[in-house]
Amino acid sequence: MFTLRKKTQEQPGGPHVVEWQPQADDLLRKSGNYTLDQIHEEFDREFKLNPDLEKLRVDPIADVYVTPVADRRYSVIWKLKGGSDRKVAVVSAVVPVRFAGEAEGVSLKQRVKNAVLLESGGRLKLDF
């Protein structure tokens, strides 16, 4: 009669995907599930449309980036994987700060790591 089908995650714009790591969601959940849904929706849509979205490279070696979301109030920290035809963004953390400008004596990489450490209460250490 009726068949329940799992909703596919296909979005316009190509085969690019976003993987949200559980610790990123746990961190984001501090701001409420509504915030989590809004940021998921925005980042998924933007990345799938254009993997070269607005981003700052956190480290000159590692493929880790930060992208401002939610009117630039939050930053998504993600690692780029995959080839040119199928790019994957693995999100490792979302913090309620925008990494703008330059801080005296602290690299962006360190700032990002510190922010995640502070926001998670020392529970989440980024490994890059």
Add this chain to the structure above:
Amino acid sequence: MAKNSVHILFVHGVGQHSQLSSLLGAYQALRSDVRSTEVPHKFDDLLTKWELVEFNQVGPPPYLKLSTKFPDEPGPRYAYVYEANYADLSGIIRQNQPLDITYLFISFDLAVNLARQRLNKEIPQHAHLAIPAALGKHVQRLAEVFVAATVPVLGLPSLVFRNYTKTWVGAFVRFFEDVATFSMDPQGYPLIAKHFNKTARNIVYSPRFNRTAPPPTGDTFVVVAHSLGTVVAHNYLLAHWFDNGPEVPAGMLTFGSPIGLVCWMWRFLDFPRMEFDAKRAPTGNEYFVWDAAPEPAAVLRKIRWMNVINHLDPIATAFPTQYVNLSMGRLAIENSLEGGEVQHRYIRTGGMFSAGQAHTKYFVSREFSSILTAVTGLMPEEDPNTTKPSTERVAITHWREAGRHLLLYRWLLWALGVAALYGYFWFLVCSTGAEFPYIAMFPYLFPRLTVWTLSFFQKLFFGRPTKRSGATVLKQDLRTLDPSSFPYRVRLFFSPLVSFLFDWILRLSPKLIIGAGRILLSFLPTLILMVLPLWLSTSTPEFLTAIENAIDGGALKFAMLLALFALYTVMFAASEFMTCWRELLRKLELLK
């Protein structure tokens, strides 16, 4: 790395503001979506990196202390949020000496008449004055709207529907009382200025404020002011800028600011040929109570000044950079401002029908809040090299849209006024039983004529010489044949007789007769306009019978007649206001 603190002082505009209302109003607007009726959610917070660490209700002044959760990030380590609340003070000043709003508007109209006609005399020798004279003509029309609005237009609705309109009428009166207190009252102005000065000094000389070094090591002081508060803050800036002390704010954010209007009016009313001169000898007839700030001898500390204008805010002006300090040369001002100018930003919180609330709706705009957080350093500013497309509203779009909406507004109000007028005439025929042609409506179809007629009688009855514009000045400078000054001249002509009658009435019974007589006189123009078509189209016995029928028809019918006519006058006054507003924008070449 975040080290210093930013101290943000919020300054409210006109009207009643309870203690902490500006402070908490601004704070809440930044931390929740005040448009939403739902209980605020964390997602609404614009200050995601800040947490409240202290609420000091004692002060002085009371403050909120915020601390950044991410001290590695650039920007201030702490933020202190204060308010300068002069509303109670201003309210008490006017409570102790209430102003008569009728005389306030008439004296303004009189002053505009004098200034305009003096300017007109100068045009043959100074051709460039033709533009301000043309602007003055529209300001005159606006003044007449206000003169007519006091009793002839708003009097009936505020009397008949006082249970519903008293709050609005109260706010209307308070608005102009506050403006008069700060700009004209030689006692009120210094009281408010000193109060503001003390508030600012309490901030910058408190142990919380690091004055040992300039920002970014030392602390930053930022003033965020609305409406009349921008004039108060501007006045404060001019009083302290030359000292180069910690009192000088590093940033000013003004919104809904009448600075353009006020500075222009100051030059228009108090300076011959509108030439600002800080060293001028006083004429003794100055309208404004302010002293002109002298030209600074030294280079001023650079400040950043941003001004935000909301769509259809009748008070907000994108004032020229010269108005920052009228005593200084253009180059000196440019050197005193970051970016060389006052940076104007345009926002839109509502559509065509938002004119009534546009002045008070800045904080519902998330765009405005973003500007505020950026200027104060609470959030990082937009990187100019960002790839994000700019959503900033540009001036040309803003003013063109305003011009279009004002035009539509004008005709819509006119149509509503005509509908109310038709309803009034129809109801008049029904309730009086009289027959008269609807062609009698014709002279009533022109808002300018309606407003002029109502203001004519107001000026005739109440347009006495004032302390600022004495009888000698009126006789000397007012033209008889100018339609706006004609009633004053008529009154001057009859003043010996009127004075005699007045003295006689005073001897009979001062307060009761004067009070009752004033109310009757105020309503007389409206009543004359109401019955004039009936009177002209019927014989005297028929007219009296018709009036009798109208009164016998009962209170409801009578109230209906009053309501319809009041609606007509309100709509036409508003339509005339929109026309003048649009004309002013057009003359300023903003609608091109």
